[in-house]
Amino acid sequence: MARVWTGLGSRASYLRRLAVVFADELNLKIVTELYMREMSPNQFYEEFGGGSISRVDKRFKRLAENEWLRFVRSESGDGRRGATEHFYRATELAIFDHETWALLPYSIKVTFSWRSFKQLAERVREAVEKGTFDARPDRHLSWTPLLLDQVGWDRVIAAVDALFAALFEEQDDAKLRIFNFEETPFLATVGLAAFESPMRSNRRVGPSLVEGRDTMVPFPLRLSKVFADELCLKIVAELNLREMSVTQFHREFGGTSVGGMHRRFKKLEAICWLRQVNEETGGKRRGATEKFYRATGPAIFDNSTWADVPEAIRTTHSWTTFEQLSEQVKEAMSAGTFDSGNDRHLSWSLLRLDQLGWEKMVAAVDTLFALILNEADRAEARMAKSGEKPVRMTVALMAFESPKDAVKAP
Secondary structure (H helix, E strand, O other): OHHHHHHHHHOHHHHHHHHHHHOOHHHHHHHHHHHHOOEOHHHHHHHHEOOOHHHHHHHHHHHHHOOOEEEEEEEEOOOOOOOEEEEEEEOOOOOOOHHHHHHOOHHHHHHHHHHHHHHHHHHHHHHHHOOOOOOOOOOEEEEEEEEEOHHHHHHHHHHHHHHHHHHHHHHHHHHHHHHHHOOOOEEEEEEEEEEEOOOOOOOOOOOOOEEOOOOOOOHHHHHHHHHOOHHHHHHHHHHHHOOEEHHHHHHHHOOOOHHHHHHHHHHHHHOOOEEEEEEEOOHHHOOOOEEEEEEEEOOOOOOHHHHOOOHHHHOOHHHHHHHHHHHHHHHHHHHOOOOOOOOOEEEEEEEEEOHHHHHHHHHHHHHHHHHHHHHHHHHHHHHHHHOOOOEEEEEEEEEEEEOOOOOOEO
């Protein structure tokens, strides 16, 4: 365990920066939007809301202080009544690099993965309902099961990661063309997934977690509370492996007073990262009751995104294909294979593109699709010679036009 906590310590500053973004859903919305384009607080408020212009302005300043936003330029005049309007761009997206992801407790990883996939499902459903998903004949939607050796796995993951990075370079190129040629941009969503699927449906990998309860606490805030306190992260990680009480954890790991440890356990229980699973009395407890806790996982079979889909949408080829992919994701998460390793990929990216940017992006997705099929053939030939046992990977690729985001910021 010492190596893990040393690693967490070395990434603590980045986790604290992530805690700033995740502390408020408005912060996350600002960073996401400003990674696509420059905006001022006033411009953001007019388009997305956010409570009040002063609240949005404070969030911009807080994010700039923590280097999530950078100042780009100022403008005055043109109806601003003598005021100066400041424009910003996001310096990066609030994502996990491989090093940080590898150090997160399994329960946080699988909960984050399930939430990310549900968000992608909502983007797909919205696009299908509003008719943009299939509006372009060259849109892409596929999921492909593969049997790979380790070399093939590494090559496919590297190719998916490379495409993810290239998407934002293409968005930057599109921004320049849009500015120079005054073309109207549109929104596109690209979804990428590459994960291990179980070879047998009854196989279980990784910790057996307790199912989490419903909570009104927004998910970004739940993450923020853990990332801001290294000891909370340590508690969650250890309780992935076994049930423990406050007294037992304090005796083994220390780190603060018993009272301070108790407050952390109760906070983590309140935001549904822990759940009480047992209690004991008697012995050296002198009449007291000792409560034992375990880390929680997501309710993977929560079908809220899918349950009330209209029949006209449910029967479309696009939605049927996506539902089939959903079953693959649920199977892998239930079996524990989805996040059993750190070299898996799951992302969805909302991009502002022009027509040329779209064409180049779709061509890159189609090229990746051909690459993974070729890699599966090459892996089969290598395994025939080496005798290496295959690993089952599922790769999902999608690129489609999204409707204009009309949802106001919280």
